[in-house]
Amino acid sequence: MRVPRIYHPEPLQAGSEVALCEDAANHVGRVLRMGPGQAVELFDGTNLTFSAEIIHADKKSVRVKVTESRADSRESPLHLHLGQVMSRGEKMEFTIQKAVELGVNVITPLFSERCGVKLDAERLAKKIQQWQKIVIAACEQCGRNSVPEVRNAMTLETWCAEQDSGLKLNLHPRAEHSINTLPLPVERVRLLIGPEGGLSADEISMTTGYGFTDILLGPRVLRTETTALTAITALQVRFGDLG
Structure with a gap:
């Protein structure tokens, strides 16, 4: 065994x-x-x-x-902070689990205009605890010995306004830049993934005001959980330790 x-x-x-x-x-x-x-x-x-x-x-x-x-360090040279607008049910759990396997360091659950998750303070606190347990289980499975943090949930703008010296990225289906066109080297990334209905025009404008760069993954529209994992993988291939 x-x-x-x-x-x-x-x-x-x-x-x-x-x-x-x-x-x-x-x-x-x-x-x-x-x-x-x-x-x-x-x-x-x-x-x-x-x-x-x-x-x-x-x-x-x-x-x-x-x-x-x-x-026994299994950590990527790329520090990844995932800001994930909360998705319903098992989708959020799946995103967190796989993001940990792919090397994300910090996860912040976010509320946005089109966020489909509505939780009171008590239920949200229990969700955060549950998600942190999923992180630990993912580390046990994938061999990571450093445990990523699931932070307390916050609004999209509060998260975007936080100071961060890294590259700030927002996935957008009509962006002009792809991950492969981003200049090397990059050691820190703050990655924003919107809700199932996407960010509103005002929210996209707001992220630009806080220094986020819109990037494109490809010609197809991906579900929010697919978007997060695809973007993390692409970032690890270009700047981290995959491939």
Whole structure:
């Protein structure tokens, strides 16, 4: 069996004994039904991985002994901040999961004029927590040891107005520039992906005022979740570590 990768939210060090968090313990003890003597791999968000051995496991808790640490960076040289106008249901979850696999560093959920998601403060806070768990699960699966952050949701203009030294990009079906025409080198990108109905004319004008460059992916109109992943892939191929 492949050695499971488990995220631990607190700093780890070789030689220590730690109790896995509730979600991890449930996965190891109940789902995988692992027991003492079996190996797991831990990471704590510091670009290190830790070999560990289970020393106790029952239905409620799992304790492990950390035996070794090693540096293991899987991070792209391109820092990507995704501003994603929230999409409905599983589409947003899918976008977040795949964006993490493709190397995104920060994800900010956004509200726009045509955003189809309406949530009160309590439900939104629960969604943010749920999306962060999806990020962690994606890191466990894809081998990343640095955990991207899902920030609190904000309005499109608030996000666009934030200071950022990187290249600011907005996908637009009638843009004049493509990703392949962007000048090298680029180390930071703030990528805006609009809602299923697209950004309004006023919103597009607003993004231009905040220094965003409109770019074109191709001749076909893509769904919002397809747009995000296609753009991230193209950016990683040109400026990052894909291809």
